[in-house]
Amino acid sequence: MTMRRPPRRGEAAERFREGRRERMSENGERRVVIYDTTLRDGTQGSGVSLTTEDKLKIARALDELGVAYIEGGWPGSNPKDMAFFERARHQQWRHARITAFGSTRRAGGTVEEDVNLRLLLEAETPAVTIVGKASPFQVRVILGTTLDENLRMVAESVAFLKAAGREVIFDAEHFFDGYAEDPDYALAVLRAACDAGADAVVLCDTNGGTLTDPLVRAVRHALSSVSCTVGIHTHNDCELAVANTIAAVLAGAMHVQGTMNGLGERIGNANLCSIIPILEYKLGYRCLPPGNLRKLTETSRYVAEVANLAHDPRLPFVGAFAFTHKAGLHVNAIAKHPSAYEHIPPEVVGNTRHVLVSELSGRSNIVVKARSFGIELGDKPEVVRRVLEQIKELEFHGYWFEDADASLELLIRRNLPDYRPPFEVLDYTVLTEYRNGRGMLAEAMVKLRIGQHVFHTAAEGNGPVNALDRATRKALQEFYPEIAAVDLEDYKVRVLDDHHGTGAKVRVWIRSGDAHGSWNTVGSSENIIEASWLALADSLAYPLVTRPELAARIPELVSAVS
């Protein structure tokens, strides 16, 4: 029997090599140039807004990951983008070239007088990317100019930037729609850019509507029509952005544009976090410096964090659910052989396996689970028995530990003889009030004990749980300033029982995170405030208890107030 999992690197690629133009590195590796446009096209996504400092942080992380190009922004579009280029100029970049983005000159104008082209040069980047239209419909109806003038705009703009000593990448906007409309014209646009000296022409599926087979045919036609590097830039409107990018590379495109986590306008751009592991690990291309594929998950998380977006757990390869197993059948199989329900080992991309155990019926499950938290219970049968009893009791009362590892770990640790609570809650009160003409008011008071200190705080919030959260942090931060960095990333409420209306039991689930990672906690009660409080208290206790540098500061236990 051949055990084919994980697939040998490059194995599948062997079969697709025919007909593809290859760019070999010195040691014979097939390379694909990764061009990241998170900072430009990625910021067109709804809810994405980056400061100059955010952009620099993300650019440094991308450089560390090892992408070949980082498109920093559009200096002609806003001053924030120009500020990025001014600061980027003074940075040392290990792997990446910074590129500035702009459009070809305006119709009817000259390159010398074009404000947009001048600003592109003022960005002083080693490479520039300019976009021009490759669809007759777009040229006539949207630009309102002639097909010939559009070809001159492309050629003159490329030549102008080349004459200024820049590497020039030409983005052929609407290339695939244009090719479907009039292949000759779409290809003429590419040739105009190439003949004027462009280093690469990039075929863009701007509206994201092209299916894979026609896309591949157009890529092949482009490859046989121009001599410079051909790149691919896709959008995810048909959920095909990754597939189309991979197909284009297999057809011979050697430059790939995309964004981290697939951020971007409408549904998003092609997701580099899926494309890179497929190309490197499954198809044997070189995309990143050797060894760097393992940084993918942390880079993906970091970008989401800086962009102030929740890290989607359903991201392929890098999401929290990518190697999470729930079904009983599958968990049994995973126990027999880890690869039974995994297409790659999670560590390849720096991710980890999660096994959700809803009914922790067996003692051995508890021991295995505790071990994954770094706690050895094999020699502590009494602790295992108590933990099991508590889980059973809590699940009866509506808890569900399946997706709340942090609460489960705390429950186990609280049963260890050396456990010291990072804080004890004495009292809390939440008031929500509506008075005609005054609007809603939510206010909380919290009294905590940490060691021998008692902290009594009050805060307002835009709702009762938010007020309670704020008052609690206010108290904790006096002793543990690090708690300020913890964000509540997600908050969910589930009503467990349909039969009692507003008196039903509710379960609150919280995901919290900071630069070190994210963790999930749970609380359950008939009172939504109490359920929220229980999940909230665990989410704040978790980093204090589990990080050695914080745990070391927890004071010795003093007798609790009864």
Next chain:
Amino acid sequence: MTMRRPPRRGEAAERFREGRRERMSENGERRVVIYDTTLRDGTQGSGVSLTTEDKLKIARALDELGVAYIEGGWPGSNPKDMAFFERARHQQWRHARITAFGSTRRAGGTVEEDVNLRLLLEAETPAVTIVGKASPFQVRVILGTTLDENLRMVAESVAFLKAAGREVIFDAEHFFDGYAEDPDYALAVLRAACDAGADAVVLCDTNGGTLTDPLVRAVRHALSSVSCTVGIHTHNDCELAVANTIAAVLAGAMHVQGTMNGLGERIGNANLCSIIPILEYKLGYRCLPPGNLRKLTETSRYVAEVANLAHDPRLPFVGAFAFTHKAGLHVNAIAKHPSAYEHIPPEVVGNTRHVLVSELSGRSNIVVKARSFGIELGDKPEVVRRVLEQIKELEFHGYWFEDADASLELLIRRNLPDYRPPFEVLDYTVLTEYRNGRGMLAEAMVKLRIGQHVFHTAAEGNGPVNALDRATRKALQEFYPEIAAVDLEDYKVRVLDDHHGTGAKVRVWIRSGDAHGSWNTVGSSENIIEASWLALADSLAYPLVTRPELAARIPELVSAVS
């Protein structure tokens, strides 16, 4: 100039027809059978948990959309799934066949004594789907049996179910991994099922790791090896589930398994909300009854709502961002021509474009909807305009009226000249308190005006919303004793925005009922108490306003306290 947007239906399909086995309907349409497994494989996703009632609601919506099969669950795995089949049996299904899912008989046993197969028959569905392994690695290492015994398990189980008069669909688990390992064995498993009478064999990429080209080769080989219908079932671990499904259909597979919104284990299953519009609109296949593609967006939203999941705005085709335009450049182009940055017209899938344009098309919808409530607005254009404005404003603030008809009816009635409010709220206050040793306390005070009477009440509850509910009823019952019969049957809370943790906006949805029927209301706010109150107030106002015998008792309007 040819304006090729949107592409003509079936145009692209013309070019791919060669080599594909076609299933023509009577009028010569190419059909693909849509097999929905949201209720079974979809529930394997993290955070997905459905009650029997939820499952029935989703099944009815899928039937209304017009999918061919609805896989209801695994009767052998839990009593909740068996309860679904018991209730489903008594429903009228317009388009769909209900199927029960299970596995082949156990290794070494007999079909007659197999508990799982017996429960499959007890589900009494017209079709059953059984899963068997098509990978030697899985058979030997995970099942722990021989390759020959596995073939017997498949053949005997299929034959047993066929003999009981069922349509039988065979899911070949790990087919593509198995095919890469040992093509002869993987195909032998398919033949064993087919020869035993299976109506369809479905090729499963269980781990989601197969790339498109090798997948297509394996599909072609399967098609040339068996005579029954061949189906495809993919997972999204490489972000290729949709691409792989489309490629398999173009290669000749005529049965597609997937889930609404791509719900499912790990990253999820193939997303039917992307597959259906690509197949129907872009490739000219028939998947749904004519005209039903327009129901796709509302069905997608409804499934998310019932499953208590946020409806991902980045879902292709059906998400809120699918036709949302942010970039200045693009919005200007959109103003010139709507299709400039859209790959299809949003209305094809029942979605809408989000740019700032007044929505005149909604007026006739309001008139029709009002008529369903017994309100004639055809002659009241000013009321229709105001109602539309209010809906737009409220939906911007997180309301969603799709599954809250009672709140929508109240909103319309409040705009009618003869509307009299059944009560007016003046003040309310809710206190939640935890004091060491006293346990949790929740208490509410409510001050209402009904006509010229002011009622001021207080009540305790097991949580703040329950306390508010009780205090409000106490006040209302003094004037409307019938309100005592109204029960709160269900209460759901949804967090609308991941970005602000406990400060996020929440939407509360309530179902209330009494002997006359049940009705749904909605409220939204950053404050969970306020959101609950808004939904609660509507749920109590609804019977008072809409039942003639109660409405007749509503006092004449007196001037409200400012």
